Amino acid sequence: MIGRRAYGTRLAGQKFKLLPEYKLRCGLEIHTQLCTANKLFSASTNSPFAAADKPNYHTSYFDVSLPGTQPLFNHEVLLLATKLSIALNCDVNLNSQFDRKHYFYGDQPLGYQITQHYSPFASNGFLRLRSIFDDIDQDSKIIEIQQLQIEQDTGKSVYKEQDSKSLIDFNRSNVPLIEMVTRPDFTDLKQIRSFLKKYQNLVRHLGVSTGDLETGAMRVDVNISVNDYARVELKNLPNTSSIFNAIKFEYQRHVDIIRNGDAEETLTHSQTRGWNGSSTVKLRSKETTIDYRYMPDPELPRITLAEDFVPGVSQLMPELPDQVLERLMSAPYSLSLKDAKILTINSNSHDQLYTQHQLQQFYLDTFKMYQQQAGESFNHKLPTNWIIHELLGNMNKLEIYLEKVVEILPPEEFSNLLMFIHEGKVSKASAKLLLFHILNSFKESNFKSTSSLDLSSLIKEFELDAIEVVPQEDLRQICQGIIDDLGDDNMIKGIISGKKKNSLKYLVGQGMRLSQGRIKPHLFESTFKDILGVKW
């Protein structure tokens, strides 16, 4: 206990640092729930998270292991597993098989888990991390993928300590999982963080999983070794902070053991440890290793795939995220990495008003139309600013889903709005008001407003159009008012003498603000100069 406290205190008090003489090596083992319609070996509904309030609702006889029932393989799993294998540059095994892994646990009443031990689905892949996209210290880092195997999830148990019992829900039982195992190629924490983000985005991008850590759709185990001593496998890491805190803690523990000269005694046999929120705790060691008695599952045929299968799935593959980023960051879009990521990197979709796919499509369609309308004078920043910044800002403020926005502002209408700004027919300030007004009134009509949008009429109605001709007398009155309100003689003198030329811009800015941008700045500039008798 004293030892544990010491590690915890030190971690809390100091910034974590890898020490050059103690080399960290890590590998990851990630379980990913596939979002197929049905479960892996039955046709019951695969919805382990949504039905949390209805335990044992999506369960067939096989899912709860009733005697006499048999597995029937769901082939949809093959499509998803193959997509992920291709994206991870793996060799797909055209003749893989299911095996039984025997162990005894309350959430697995069959007495074994059906997995792929002897001949997994795919192997020998890699995922490349790049400093430009993935925030790692090296220019490029290849993480090799050892294998991908298909297996079933178990039921979920909730331990009630007070009553000394566990409640078991089999909604999750028999949900398809991919277990992905990397080689121990990670040498620092940044690489692990960026790999997890990249892998999570990849499974969401391919539509094979929600990839959410918080719901358990993605679960991460880490194996860690320091200076090539025996590896320790870290399990039960429910979220990103547990993953990294556990690695930091375990690294420190290894370093201390090696420093104290105890490595030969303590670190020569592999161990499995869990994370209790503040320290890692031993779960299993050499003496308590479980013999899983693997055997080929005699109730399932081998998965034999014809030569045309992988090429067939390849044709269904979308452009991969790194390729999308590269495309968006080059001409004609020329987006910054940050903006390109907003259109590409999927967050968890529970509390988001759009999917990345929807937003990207809206951006690309609008961009294309605006580019056609504006011709050679098009400004690539206009769609970016108005979609990624203004539109998303308004959507969040008004809580409107993108699919609703496109009902009133489809890409062609949005492109028209951009053209009004592009041609200077409305100022940016007026366009902001207009965009908010359109979305707000559509929301207030309960998204039922059927009248088609007429931007020109709206601009006229609200007098938002730029005023080309302003009576000189009116303009002089506005400018004189600004000078009087300012009451700063020093500034005025500076402007007249030419010592404070920039202050003239301040006055013009005040005029723009007053007229909400409807009067062109050059008109203000010439009027101020006229009133003040500026000679420069």
Add this chain to the structure above:
Amino acid sequence: MITRVRLNFPRKLMSTYRRTGVVGPKFENIHQVEAYLSKSFWTIEDLLPRYDITKENIPSEETVKSLLKLSGLPMQNLKDMQLKLANQLSFINTLHNLPVDETIDANHARIMIRHPKPLSFNDIEMATSKEMQKDESLGEVSGSWDTVECSKIHENGFFVVREGLIRNRD
């Protein structure tokens, strides 16, 4: 390829399988069929030579303890357990000594077709849409049956496992 087995599958059918086919008198009613199927025509002893337990093949008390620990079973009746295990081991040894066809790959040891036709891309696309159909007789329709009803102890729709089964098994 795989047939789904319903819960009321007539298990006796399997145990009355005969190695040599015989054509007998015609069955007149279902009772005759049931009576026929419930009668055993062979025993394991017919197929296997007798096996004997000797002192040498009784597993040590230490081995039995280790196995009980791994299996999560209680440390009781060790002597009895040693004899039972010895009996089972002798049986397995006898099985191992029977002549078998060594040319068959153990990976294909399945009760189904051993070399299925490889699945093409089209096969899988078609199979996928077909598999979306749920079979109510297999309990695949969500909420169509009360899952926990058949268990002795349950709580608010959950199965209940008492602590000993999951925790503190060492």
